[in-house]
Amino acid sequence: MRNLDYLEPESLDEALRMLADYGDEAAVFAGGTALLLAMRQRMLAPGIVVALGGLSALRGIGYTPEAGLRIGALSRHSEIARADIVREHYPVLAKVAAGLANPQVRNQGTIGGNLCYGDPATDPPSVLVALDAELEIAGRSGTRRVAMADFLVDYFTTALEPGEILTAIHLPPVTPGRVGHYKRHLRTPAEHRPVANVALTLTERGGLWDDVRLVIGAATPVAQSMARAAAALTGQAITLDLAAEAARIAAEDLTPVSDARGSAAFRRQVVRATVRRIVAEAAGLDWSEAAA
């Protein structure tokens, strides 16, 4: 790895100043799990890293009924998975954090790093879109909030401007009846990263679903909201046939990735299967009997 200056700002302001001063030469360093790999593989070659470890403003997970959940960007996946307030109010997010990667990476990688890296083959983006998350971003001119769906721009590209730092992730307060589901699919049981994942959130009213979000991750360059499929599921009695229909629509609307881990056609097929299953499971139906 090339020579490096490792800077340890003690405040957010100092960190932002450093980023401004060093410009392109500098990269933000959170857990380092993604950045170090990229540097070793020479995909990135910053001469300076600005380590966020000392910034208490980026830490902590808190919940208020008014503001909802705030997850500091430096929260590690394992911290999110174990946090009582996350498990209580957003169990689906705790489940995602507990099931991604492996124990070591969950202990070392931060949610902020995960999102800012913009790697499509990850878990949190789709579920955060489905949970209507907003990202809090600090820059030299102040703080802004960006909807999660707008934060993801393309492969390894986010809405972060140069010199900005992601400080926190906000989730709206939980409303009664709102539930979330998540399913990831591995191409083979030995794969480490999802080839597709599906997040589903909805509010149950009188046995019917309302305010449905169906979001696909990993199979697409950025997490993709499936509005047509979600609409199909809204206000209807959920049957296996309807689940299959929503799955068909989602697969049709998908903008799939095509690479060595799965062709576009394969990703479509997997998304279709996974959507059908998550919908069926959410409705307490057994999908294993009849094929779509």
Added chain:
Amino acid sequence: MSHHWISLTLNGETIEAEVPANRLLSDFLRDQLALTGTKRGCETGVCGACSILIDGEVSKSCLSLAVQAHGKTITTVEGLAQGQALHVLQAAFMEHGGLQCGYCTPGFLIAAADLLSRNTSPDDAEIRKALSGNICRCTGYQGIVDAVRAAAENLNGT
């Protein structure tokens, strides 16, 4: 390049050292401190051979810089045994065929130690999940799973 004085607790001892910013924690342990029990198997965060405990949590030392270890408490495989007395996991790995070539073994022992510190009676599925960040090419995992289960039972006195 920046150099840093770091101070940490390593296998129960306080140590101080100077490290260049770009030194990986795994290289620091192996090359600078001669603690070669921590292995390099992929250096891309996949195989787990470099696993150590950082503040009691299993971590891959190839995914971390040495400077990040400042102020932390670290346990490597060399720190598991108490003098001549093996850690229960070490004894169980020996007895149940948890190792063959031994190259993956330090990493598995550390990952298993992390598991048992949080879950004293894991079932097989939990054991396999907890070890999913580590690769062994020799054992087919059965001996490892058997060993971790036996160690847990041993700790519980069952």
Added chain:
Amino acid sequence: METSAIGQARPQINAREKVLGRARYAGDLKLAGMLHARLLRAPHAHARIVSVDTSAARALAGVRAVATGADVPDRRWGVGHKQQHVLARGVVRFVGEEVAAVVAETPEIAEEALDLIRVEYEELAPLLDPALSLDPGVPQVHEGGNLSEEINIDRGDVDAAFAGADLIHEETYTTHSQYPGYMEPMATLAEVDGAGRLNVWTSTQSVFLARQRLAEALDRPISSIRVIQPTVGGGFGGKIIEERSSVIAAFLATLVDRPVRLGLSRLDDILSGCFSVPATIRLKMGMTRDGTIVAKEVDILADCGAYAGLAGEVMTVTAMRSDNMQRIRNIRTRARLVYTHTMPRGAFRGFGGAQMSFALNSHMATMAEMLGLDVIELHRKNAIGPGETSVHDWKIGSCELPACLDQVSEAIGWGEKRSRAKAGGVLRRGVGMAAAMHVSGNRTIGNWDGSTILLKVNEDGRAVVHTGESDMGQGAFTMLAQICAETLGIPVAHVTVAAPDTDNSPYCIGTLASRVTINGGMAMVKAAEEARATILAAAAAKLGCDAEDLALVDGVIRSADGAHTAPLAEICRYHIYRHGGEGIYVKGSHDPQTVRFDGDFRGNIAPAYSFAAQAVEVEVDTETGQVRLVETYLSDDCGVAINPLAVHGQSNGAAVQALGWTLYEELHFEGGRVINGNLADYTMATADAVPMMHSMIVEGYEPNGPLGAKGASETAILPGAAAIANAVYDAIGVRITDLPITPEKILAGLAELEEASLA
């Protein structure tokens, strides 16, 4: 008295240092003044090296040496075909071929220097597809054409036998290349010492073969080289004699007057490692109505990549080994090994057996179904038995194949699971099985398959075993210690096995062909018997009785009537401290009564043959194409299991490796370049990707083996792929004939079935 040292599950004798993290592997070793080496690899599959400019690299502070093909010995090295220079000269033949090397004060400086080397290439058209290799006008990998080797075997009257067959089935199977995936990437530490000798510590399966190869490649006398084996982190065939980095490291050490360590990164190891030989196998088989195999025709096209290495020997195994498992008499086989501009392929656990086992066992299952027979019955019907001589003149000693078949079919509930109604759901289950054989020992390296043990019994009555056979984790040293303890009459804990070292160990071939237990073990029995006789004679002299009346048990010498006793240590000291005395040093050698192949590939090459069967249940997800192994039972016929813990460990490890080959692992190439050469994308199974592994042992007794034992381990990798493929077929009716079984192939197969049912 201690229970027998044999047959008890016991930890490996070197397990303690391993769990303590104190076992030393080559990459852990450090010598004062040690330098670090890094390699520059070719980015092209086929190119002429026009020029190499190393001046900037040489000028970098901290760089001690830079070498290119121009600097290496003219002599070429190789197993049979002498084709390789230590660093590529003139032409590069695969992406990743080593073009230059740097030795520097630190690994970082060495890496920086690599960036400063300017190589100008003239790209040439590469040959990447083995199927095209023999076509006219394609690029030539070596002068003399792309055909590396061809073998033809003709037995009996194949045409007449086919004419008399009730059923003939023909199919083409393709198998892919597997990375050995040992967890320790290749590492070597080498130095030329003050006396001018080249000392090499390297991760190898054979110190003597390593020394011989270094002597050839570096063009220096054998005895000027000393190879020492540190702890080895797995080999699986890849660390026999084909990997190149140890040769390069040793060469670099001759350029500088300081020790040099070359530890490969995983990416480097994948690019320069030795993958298994991919083969396309056309198999045609004839059977009578009752399932008797009457004729077989085989055509194999195997790809050795850019250099032949051991691939020719591997292909021979693919071509003929499984013929010996059955009572077949009429066989016609053609096998051709061709070059391509891809990484060299060669030895891998199973040594070519897995490729044919996949084809044969898939074929057997298909034909059983066509005949309305149970495939297990089909195997039983055709299985060779003890005392029989096979079509290639192999003399079968012990053979418990039928018992293996019984064991796995009972364990998995074969009859019941085969006959259950096929469910029509999304997740469908099926069962499959396969059977295989392997050699224990093999007289092919030269006209010797022997082994020698030097045994020292120290003045405290404890033993030190010197062997040139190696332990890469499979437990060879523990096996030797157990046999030594059992035969000599001392506790296992009193036996030390010294690390193989060409200066101090007796000449041995090393660990390949499952030969160490059977041949090394026999040498160990002989050496220990000799030591015991020496000890008892000395005891008789000291105690004033007859040696025949004495026994050595658990470290104590005792006469039958109990009148005379002495601790072993006392006798060992007495053996030295007397007029004309000396320490106890004995030697045991064993060379089995086997022969080399004659010109027609006939002859009993091994003292014993091992057998195995495996039955599995899979679940196929018909919507995503994912195949999950649900249950697996593997039964190994390894004679007397000296250490059941080790045998189960070998079987489980082999079964998971086979599972990986079948479902999880696949190399992807783009223009000859490996695009998934890292462990994140070349996915070897983790613990959560495999079910509980059931390993079983059928205990037979091998008359030619030490205390009844024969080889374990390699046999166990052979049945997995076909067992899984057969189970997939049972589950969904899709027959996959090209490995690996990917989700895409499953989905395509299901789509085809659906189309056919609609048509």
